Amino acid sequence: xxxxxxxxxxxxxxxxxxxxxxxxxxxxxxxxxxxxxxxxxxxxxxxxxxxxxxxxxxxxxxxxxxxxxxxxxxxxxxxxxxxxxxxxxxxxxxxxxxxxxxxxxxxxxxxxxxxxxxxxxxxxxxxxxxxxxxxxxxxxxxxxxxxxxxxxxxxxxxxxxxxxxxxxxxxxxxxxxxxxxxxxxxxxxxxxxxxxxxxxxxxxxxxxxxxxxxxxxxxxxxxxxxxxxxxxxxxxxxxxxxxxxxxxxxxxxxxxxxxxxxxxxxxxxxxxxxxxxxxxxxxxxxxxxxxxxxxxxxxxxxxxxxxxxxxxxxxxxxxxxxxxxxxxxxxxxxxxxxxxxxxxxxxxxxxxxxxxxxxxxxxxxxxxxxxxxxx
Amino acid sequence: xxxxxxxxxxxxxxxxxxxxxxxxxxxxxxxxxxxxxxxxxxxxxxxxxxxxxxxxxxxxxxxxxxxxxxxxxxxxxxxxxxxxxxxxxxxxxxxxxxxxxxxxxxxxxxxxxxxxxxxxxxxxxxxxxxxxxxxxxxxxxxxxxxxxxxxxxxxxxxxxxxxxxxxxxxxxxxxxxxxxxxxxxxxxxxxxxxxxxxxxxxxxxxxxxxxxxxxxxxxxxxxxxxxxxxxxxx
Numbered sequence: 001x002x003x004x005x006x007x008x009x010x011x012x013x014x015x016x017x018x019x020x021x022x023x024x025x026x027x028x029x030x031x032x033x034x035x036x037x038x039x040x041x042x043x044x045x046x047x048x049x050x051x052x053x054x055x056x057x058x059x060x061x062x063x064x065x066x067x068x069x070x071x072x073x074x075x076x077x078x079x080x081x082x083x084x085x086x087x088x089x090x091x092x093x094x095x096x097x098x099x100x101x102x103x104x105x106x107x108x109x110x111x112x113x114x115x116x117x118x119x120x121x122x123x124x125x126x127x128x129x130x131x132x133x134x135x136x137x138x139x140x141x142x143x144x145x146x147x148x149x150x151x152x153x154x155x156x157x158x159x160x161x162x163x164x165x166x167x168x169x170x171x172x173x174x175x176x177x178x179x180x181x182x183x184x185x186x187x188x189x190x191x192x193x194x195x196x197x198x199x200x201x202x203x204x205x206x207x208x209x210x211x212x213x214x215x216x217x218x219x220x221x222x223x224x225x226x227x228x229x230x231x232x233x234x235x236x237x238x239x240x241x242x243x244x245x246x247x248x249x250x251x252x253x254x255x256x257x258x259x260x261x262x263x264x265x266x267x268x269x270x271x272x273x274x275x276x277x278x279x280x281x282x283x284x285x286x287x288x289x290x291x292x293x294x295x296x297x298x299x300x301x302x303x304x305x306x307x308x309x310x311x312x313x314x315x316x317x318x319x320x321x322x323x324x325x326x327x328x329x330x331x332x333x334x335x336x337x338x339x340x341x342x343x344x345x346x347x348x349x350x351x352x353x354x355x356x357x358x359x360x361x362x363x364x365x366x367x368x369x370x371x372x373x374x375x
Numbered sequence: 376x377x378x379x380x381x382x383x384x385x386x387x388x389x390x391x392x393x394x395x396x397x398x399x400x401x402x403x404x405x406x407x408x409x410x411x412x413x414x415x416x417x418x419x420x421x422x423x424x425x426x427x428x429x430x431x432x433x434x435x436x437x438x439x440x441x442x443x444x445x446x447x448x449x450x451x452x453x454x455x456x457x458x459x460x461x462x463x464x465x466x467x468x469x470x471x472x473x474x475x476x477x478x479x480x481x482x483x484x485x486x487x488x489x490x491x492x493x494x495x496x497x498x499x500x501x502x503x504x505x506x507x508x509x510x511x512x513x514x515x516x517x518x519x520x521x522x523x524x525x526x527x528x529x530x531x532x533x534x535x536x537x538x539x540x541x542x543x544x545x546x547x548x549x550x551x552x553x554x555x556x557x558x559x560x561x562x563x564x565x566x567x568x569x570x571x572x573x574x575x576x577x578x579x580x581x582x583x584x585x586x587x588x589x590x591x592x593x594x595x596x597x598x599x600x601x602x603x604x605x606x607x608x609x
Contacts, residue, residue, distance in 0.1 A: 230518050
């Protein structure tokens, strides 16, 4: 795609710790940094695990999401003050609302996604900021919207931030839907039984080609295509044949002018739930037919980080293109039917330096990105 | 570098507009107004009974919450106002600043007072800012991008967002669904070759004010001033 933006910086805080390399090394070692939830009671399902960020510095005086943003802002590259900030989150400062109800405490600000946006603006020192909330597709959606504005020449730089936390609110909700795997998620596994919640903050900085060259920034990869669709079928379940996700992928390939055979690997949404993973494998088989691509889900290691998921996937895509590898699938024992030639418990070579990153969310929201090596 | 969102004029045309609250619904181009004392469901029944516009079945509003009901009915009326019954690849952008705060509190309070043991999934589903938008997409079979957007609290950045989305041909048209203080404003927008003046930094929490402001600018004036009211009788 002409004038597609360059990824000039990628940083993460996940259950593996602070830094993209920390996260990559964790995936490569197939570490599962899942620990029993102690932050809140999990009555009835004691011992259930989550991928929380190990952080002894958090004292509870801020929302946890604000704390994570403060930490990641320290290592984010400095950009002009008029750089536009895009925040991807699903529940924002939800822990403040929990305290308000459980402790009968009155909060100074209404705890919402928008309140976290205001905090993010202040933390990153930016004048212009937008919230993009699209359920678990928020990360890819925010990257796509930022990329489109750079491509159109409306902005030169975009700082795209994704953040969500492991909260009692979200945990109890997913538990009520029967979507949690008590022992830890196993994306694309035959015996997968649900998701594991995770928390993270991630930052991707996008720049126009001209700005990246002019300002001497590293050209890590190119965000070469994007598309978003909605299944419009069910408020929680995906369309089982993945038709609208298929359409989104095909649109990305067409607008980028590349054939399916040129894709080197896929970072899927891969939540580990029965329905999501089944829909994704149906989708990938429909698009790539018998030319199966290496497939990897970040959620086997960092859990389902909701609004941060797409940011993590893009950061890992950058690293995967540098290493020309997709990490082994964390948590995998035996691939689910249809995924036998896609997922592996061993690292897989990328066929080409072009990766598709998929997000799917409640309501059937699909968002697809194409990340490729800079020529 | 070019600046964004600091303008009043956009390459957008307003093809349909509807305002819905628990008492009435208004359509800009059609000049129709529907009233009921039985909430959104009552208004819907009035619309069906009147046979004034073709309208699809909304069985019990898919058992959705109030915001989703407003979003479904408002979307349907905005499309009908533009002479459409469905929109294919139409995008839906939510705005208004309230997000799902009421639903979040309802879900978590219910969970907490019941011993923090089991949450109610039917309440949890409504706790995303994107839920009402997706319910509208399902209702009208719309397959374009769906997301909730918030910037500085005024309408202009939302219009700029729609302009950007439509000019990149990501979607053929966009439904902007603004929810605030129990009112939903649905704007059906299309990319336009001409620049149209929309606003003067209107705040997003006054949906009625925006409806009347935009109606004066964009509707056939005689329709807006002669809205025929269809109500449940005495």
